[in-house]
């Protein structure tokens with residue numbers, strides 16, 4: 001696939017089917033992640049890869065998050081929370097690993113780098129015909145989930161990349177006018 005075609009056409013896939021990305025495909029994803037622009041080459045990220053029974057463990061963490069927020073929660077609701085970790089055959093949690101006292105690179109730059117790494121993974125997925133979608137929501141923001149996933153005090157969960165085979169046809173990329181986002185100083 002042509003590089004510009006990839007940049008212009010990439011789409012997220014909400015519905016994902018088996019199988020999970022292969023080892024070769026994942027290698028391409030992580031190599032793309034590590035090419036994210038990175039001030040002072042801090043590599044301020046890490047990833048947790050969930051598949052198989054790992055997805056059940058993640059689903060239990062999602063359900064526990066809901067149970068803590070709402071102690072009287074029904075079993076049906078808990079089951080639906082667990083199912084959210086089964087919407088794809090693989091989920092990769094993207095974590096920013098921040099050095100708070102860096103002299104040259106403020107935390108926001110490190111978070112941006114980790115976000116760029118996630119974005120690069122989406123492109124690498126699309127380029128290989130995989131389906132991918134970046135999701136956040138409650139389970140990405142709940143500090144109890146962060147703790148259950150073992151995040152350290154200087155780490156932030158940026159979201160989950162859901163990965164698998166795109167189930168159904170992806171929507172075409174919209175042709176959007178960009179001029180309203182661009183201010184030009186030419187003289």
Ligand SMILES: Cc1cc2nc3c(=O)[nH]c(=O)nc-3n(C[C@H](O)[C@H](O)[C@H](O)COP(=O)(O)O)c2cc1C
Pocket residue numbers: 010011012013133134135136137158159
């Ligand atoms: C940080 C971040 C968090 C997101 N969280 C969600 C989410 O929780 N649920 C959702 O439906 N889309 C979420 N999205 C948007 C989708 O990943 C996707 O970009 C959007 O549906 C548009 O599709 P496209 O990527 O094909 O343009 C998120 C995107 C980003 C960058």
